[in-house]
Amino acid sequence: MNVTIVGTGYVGLVTGACLAELGNNVFCLDVDQAKIGLLNAGGMPIHEPGLQEIIQRNVEEGRLTFSTDAAASVAFADLHFIAVGTPPDEDGSADLKYVLAAARQIGRHMEGFKVIVDKSTVPVGTAEKVAAVVREELAQRRRDDIAFSVASNPEFLKEGAAIDDFMRPDRIVLGVEDDERGERALAMLRELYRPFNRNHERTRVMDVRSAEFTKYAANAMLATRISFMNELANLADRVGADIELVRQGIGSDPRIGYSFLYAGTGYGGSCFPKDVDALCRTAQEHGLPLQVLDAVQRVNHAQKQVLLEKVWHQFGKRLAGRTFAVWGLAFKPGTDDMREAPSRSIIRALLQAGARVRAHDPVAQEQAARALALDLQDQPQLLANVTFVAKPMDAVADADALVVLTEWKNYKSPNLRALREAMRSPLVLDGRNLYEPHAMAAAGITYMGIGRSNLALLAPAQRVQPEVRVVSDPVPADEVAAESGAVAAAEEEPIAVLAGLATQAAAETHKLHGERPAAGDAAAASA
Ligand SMILES: NC(=O)c1ccc[n+]([C@@H]2O[C@H](COP(=O)([O-])OP(=O)(O)OC[C@H]3O[C@@H](n4cnc5c(N)ncnc54)[C@H](O)[C@@H]3O)[C@@H](O)[C@H]2O)c1
Numbered sequence: 001m002n003v004t005i006v007g008t009g010y011v012g013l014v015t016g017a018c019l020a021e022l023g024n025n026v027f028c029l030d031v032d033q034a035k036i037g038l039l040n041a042g043g044m045p046i047h048e049p050g051l052q053e054i055i056q057r058n059v060e061e062g063r064l065t066f067s068t069d070a071a072a073s074v075a076f077a078d079l080h081f082i083a084v085g086t087p088p089d090e091d092g093s094a095d096l097k098y099v100l101a102a103a104r105q106i107g108r109h110m111e112g113f114k115v116i117v118d119k120s121t122v123p124v125g126t127a128e129k130v131a132a133v134v135r136e137e138l139a140q141r142r143r144d145d146i147a148f149s150v151a152s153n154p155e156f157l158k159e160g161a162a163i164d165d166f167m168r169p170d171r172i173v174l175g176v177e178d179d180e181r182g183e184r185a186l187a188m189l190r191e192l193y194r195p196f197n198r199n200h201e202r203t204r205v206m207d208v209r210s211a212e213f214t215k216y217a218a219n220a221m222l223a224t225r226i227s228f229m230n231e232l233a234n235l236a237d238r239v240g241a242d243i244e245l246v247r248q249g250i251g252s253d254p255r256i257g258y259s260f261l262y263a264g265t266g267y268g269g270s271c272f273p274k275d276v277d278a279l280c281r282t283a284q285e286h287g288l289p290l291q292v293l294d295a296v297q298r299v300n301h302a303q304k305q306v307l308l309e310k311v312w313h314q315f316g317k318r319l320a321g322r323t324f325a326v327w328g329l330a331f332k333p334g335t336d337d338m339r340e341a342p343s344r345s346i347i348r349a350l351l352q353a354g355a356r357v358r359a360h361d362p363v364a365q366e367q368a369a370r371a372l373a374l375d376l377q378d379q380p381q382l383l384a385n386v387t388f389v390a391k392p393m394d395a396v397a398d399a400d401a402l403v404v405l406t407e408w409k410n411y412k413s414p415n416l417r418a419l420r421e422a423m424r425s426p427l428v429l430d431g432r433n434l435y436e437p438h439a440m441a442a443a444g445i446t447y448m449g450i451g452r453s454n455l456a457l458l459a460p461a462q463r464v465q466p467e468v469r470v471v472s473d474p475v476p477a478d479e480v481a482a483e484s485g486a487v488a489a490a491e492e493e494p495i496a497v498l499a500g501l502a503t504q505a506a507a508e509t510h511k512l513h514g515e516r517p518a519a520g521d522a523a524a525a526s527a
């Protein structure tokens with residue numbers, strides 16, 4: 001089939017590439033000329049494992065096109081997916097300006113029947129707004145004779161696992177209108193998704209509003225599990241229990257399951273924070289505030305402070321003269337996405353308290369530099385205190401503490417002896433619960449995870465002596481790192497000092513990640 005994808009970001013690019021891989025002809029449209037230029041030159045605007053190979057193959061075989069030509073994109077196909085950003089508006093609701101602009105673009109150029117599919121995450125009722133702007137455009141052109149249908153097909157992929165999630169979806173939600181045009185739309189979508197249903201039927205057909213709601217409900221449920229566990233983890237710290245053991249204990253009940261129960265530094269990324277916010281806004285607008293989800297958000301905000309509280313507990317609030325090593329900048333492994341990454345607020349707070357930060361991430365250093373320049377646009381002088389290093393162990397040399405913020409594979413089995421010897425004071429603040437508290441204690445490292453029975457936080461009478469286990473010589477971090485192509489690539493890069501990078505980038509970050517532009521980018525850039 002011929003398919004147009006409007007918006008070539010994380011979702012649009014993965015959707016376009018995967019649909020082309022299945023044999024369709026795909027036209028990917030974007031308004032960002034730099035992004036389209038990069039893709040046409042064989043480059044990749046995002047880090048997503050496996051994506052580049054698929055794109056390269058399908059471009060070579062002539063099934064995948066990247067362009068900024070809106071008229072050509074509309075002429076190309078009868079099936080149009082809108083996959084543009086829906087960032088949070090001032091009040092937390094989803095900002096639909098990009099979605100409606102995309103719809104207008106289609107209405108302006110369409111000549112025959114079109115199916116317009118909302119793949120972006122959009123509040124209930126958006127399909128009707130999309131239909132209204134398309135009708136407006138058609139009326140202006142006096143082409144009310146042209147028929148169309150708006151459908152909803154929310155996307156459930158996770159960054160870092162996007163190809164697999166798209167190619168082997170748990171479900172394909174299709175919301176269609178209950179009329180003859182809706183039937184036509186459904187027939188086209190069923191045909192497009194036929195290859196995904198060979199093993200068993202994955203399609204769930206429903207009305208448009210329920211499909212729109214399903215997406216928010218899914219993210220809200222997952223976010224709820226995380227906040228629930230984070231709150232229990234904080235209690236585990238107080239009562240001397242280990243939340244990891246508790247997770248395994250409850251996850252073994254199939255009614256609960258193991259997934260999405262990891263305590264950490266609070267959920268981040270481009271979806272959970274904004275989607276929970278947007279659903280809460282929708283509920284308020286309808287006079288029915290969602291009390292559970294309001295609490296989920298509050299817990300998440302507070303959770304972003306928990307590691308910092310452990311820092312204050314250890315060092316006090318003034319950190320001048322202290323150096324913190326940070327492992328992991330992206331909001332999760334497998335991506336370079338820095339949207340709502342916990343590393344942003346934690347690094348900013350450390351810098352504002354006077355500390356120096358030496359940070360490592362296998363793929364997100366450049367994006368992190370841009371994000372931090374944006375966050376610190378009012379205090380650009382602090383950027384000089386952040387250094388990005390090429391290898392994880394370069395970050396820890398002479399550091400007062402190591403803060404682990406992303407669970408990249410190559411951070412999972414560091415050489416504990418080397419770690420202890422390299423650091424000024426051997427303290428590990430583990431925001432991802434990657435390490436065994438007892439192994440850390442045996443290696444002579446003070447360890448604070450999230451809800452791992454933080455002995456240092458307990459009153460002396462409550463402390464239990466950890467059972468000391470013999471640790472066999474762990475694999476050196478560098479050897480593990482060498483297994484990862486991405487890490488090897490990062491190691492070839494020269495050490496980058498953030499102040500030096502500061503930033504033509506700030507402006508680009510909004511564009512790349514759909515964030516609201518903020519005043520003062522120029523100041524950050526000149527710093
Ligand atoms: N990122 C994810 O993991 C994920 C997963 C599922 C759903 N979603 C949802 O999908 C949507 C897109 O998210 P994303 O992360 O891919 O966003 P993104 O910011 O990475 O990409 C959006 C792209 O749309 C382009 N764009 C904006 N207006 C346009 C227009 N009028 N015409 C053509 N292109 C235009 C932007 O330039 C940008 O390249 C959001 O609603 C998001 O909530 C995201």
Ligand SMILES: O=c1ccn([C@@H]2O[C@H](COP(=O)(O)OP(=O)(O)O[C@H]3O[C@H](CO)[C@@H](O)[C@H](O)[C@H]3O)[C@@H](O)[C@H]2O)c(=O)[nH]1
Pocket residue numbers: 121155156157158159160219222226259260261262263264265266267268269270271272275331332
């Ligand atoms: O047990 C867990 C699982 C995740 N997280 C955090 O939750 C956030 C989101 O993680 P994840 O869901 O893996 O990544 P996303 O790419 O944001 O994917 C979510 O958001 C997408 C956009 O809507 C949806 O399509 C996906 O189904 C949904 O998982 C990250 O900060 C994770 O660190 C935890 O803290 N604990």
